[in-house]
Amino acid sequence: MEKLILKMQKLTQNLWWTWKPEVRTIFRDLDLDLYHKAHRNPMSVLKQITPEQLEKRAADVDVPARVDRALRQLQEYLTAPTTWGLTHAGAMRSRPIAYFCMEFGIHESLPIYSGGLGILAGDHLKSASDLGVPLVGVGLLYHEGYTSQVLNADFWQQDVVEPFDIADLPLVPAVDRFGEPVHVSVEMSGRLVHAAVLEVKVGRIRLILLDTRVKQNDPKDVALAARLYGGDQRMRIEQELLLGVGGTRALRALGINASVFHLNEGHSAFSLLERARYRVQMDGMTPQQALQEVASATVFTTHTPVDAGHDRFPADLAAEHLLPLAEGLRLPLDEVMGLGRVNPHDHGSPFLPTVLALKLSRRANGVSALHGVVSRKMWNHLYPGLREEAVPIGHVTNGVHLPTWLATEMNHLYESHLGVDYQSSLTRPATWSRITSVSSAEIWETKQVLKARTIRFIRERSAQTRARLGLPEIEPAPLDPEALTIGFARRFVPYKRPDLLFSDLDRLDRLVNHPERPVNLIFSGRAHPADNTGKGLIQKVAKILEDPRFRHRIVFVENYNIHVGRILYQGIDAWLNNPQRPLEACGTSGMKVVLNGGLHISVRDGWWAESYDGDNGFAIGTGEIHADQSVQDHRDAEDLFRLLEDEVVPLYYENRNAAGVPRCWVERMKNSIRTLAWRFNADRMVQDYVEHLYLPAAIGNSCQMPPA
């Protein structure tokens, strides 16, 4: 027994299990209720299960053999002699890429993410691990995590701090080469803020997280990193200093000599100044030389074309915090401030970390082809004299980590038709073209299994919410398992227009309650805790759904997170994405849906602008943009209704064969998988970064390095 427990503990110590369903199910099979109560975290399941229960279940569900098998797989994974990374990025083995991000979404039990940016970062680490690309993640450990969403009786979002015990996660102190735990400190307006440096293993990748819960900090500074995106502008700039400066110092203290720094959003831009400061103070470089060297080793990725998505710090707040860095750099404070101003001479204007990052990084990119275009236009004024097309911001389109988001049943289907080893060649179109030979019945039936599971989950969740709010149960249960089921889940902000379909309630009523061709709609999503506009949108939608015309057909699911998301992506027939073009930089939820055989219904924005081919999903509108937003909204609503009524619904219900399989719909599912899956996965994304950005930056960097 003790030996078994030790082995199981070993399995929980690497977050590799987050993308290994066969490992997760070992813990699920021990005690289903406990598993969900423990946020599907194997480590806390193991802590909470009684020895008697473990002993009994171990025999009942063959735990020892499954654990041995999983441990062997983990060992093989960690010690694989050949990987894509070794052959393509071997040069970076001794000097990895440092990937900085304010949030990392790896699993729901580690709530240090809020949404798309964090989940993308988690997927990036996982694919880098699978490919064997030498990379280290750097972020902050928010010891109170992020909030979870609970609606009150008035459908107003309450932001609940979820108790989350760091001891239930495989976080360990990161140690230097003498085996000593590493500790960093960062000066912030006259005081020092300290942080312990912890690490967690994500497959082959180390994720370094700074933790402010140290005794040297006064309680105010312990709270600095309590919560992701909590607090005011001062807390925000201090969190960013901690990430950028503290994160860079942590790497140094650990002896990690990164060849490339990949900064995601402006949040970690202060890393640039810290790296240059070090070269000036320790190696006697001039500030100009140092800044140039730092630039050549940096890749900066901007993730949003929404203006409000870029921090703008008041000049005095920024000056107060930048003084020590400016002194270390031996540059006048005003000059350093100018690096973060659109116009350096515009004293008193706000300081933008994004501007700092763009000015001081040799390589910059957006996250889809269209977002590249939009970013070049958006930041053209930073490059006076350059035409828009010449602005040095390229693009790498995002992708999603297939093993994280794929349903087990779909994985089996792919293994049997694309080849058991298909996951090692995800980025090859030839791998996916074999989907055409799968029988329509097989792919359709697989989808029905997933759909039944999703609908069951939604009904349970919805019933729980209603019981808590004292609302009457819906009888019969909402959602028709036979009906076309469309999902919409994303952050509730005006530009994503979660209420677009609710602009014409009578037409919506006719759509969802059609006697022969009904439609289910599932909505989910959260607003930022400080965003009352977003919360108002949730309230508006949730209230409309109480209308007796909609209660049976449209459901709002609370607390959209990785867990809820995964279940939605896997089971719905189609996914709706209707933002104001071109404000969705990329969008990745639709990609997760496509991998699971769902169809994407979207405005031609983000990744859809470069991937819709007329036959692999559905496009809302033509992509033209009207200057008047209300006219545009009206047009898009009209287009969306027409598309659903005339194309999506008929395709789903017509042309069924004797077994009830909708032939044309399934044909489109296959087209979607065949044309999209090879491109919009995170392996392809990481490979693009390696080949087009990391390697050139690493090489440019090493040329300018003084001889060792």
Ligand SMILES: *Cc1c(COP(=O)(O)O)cnc(C)c1O
């Ligand atoms: C994938 C994902 C996102 C990002 O999806 P978008 O399409 O960019 O909105 C956000 N939240 C969760 C939980 C996700 O899984």
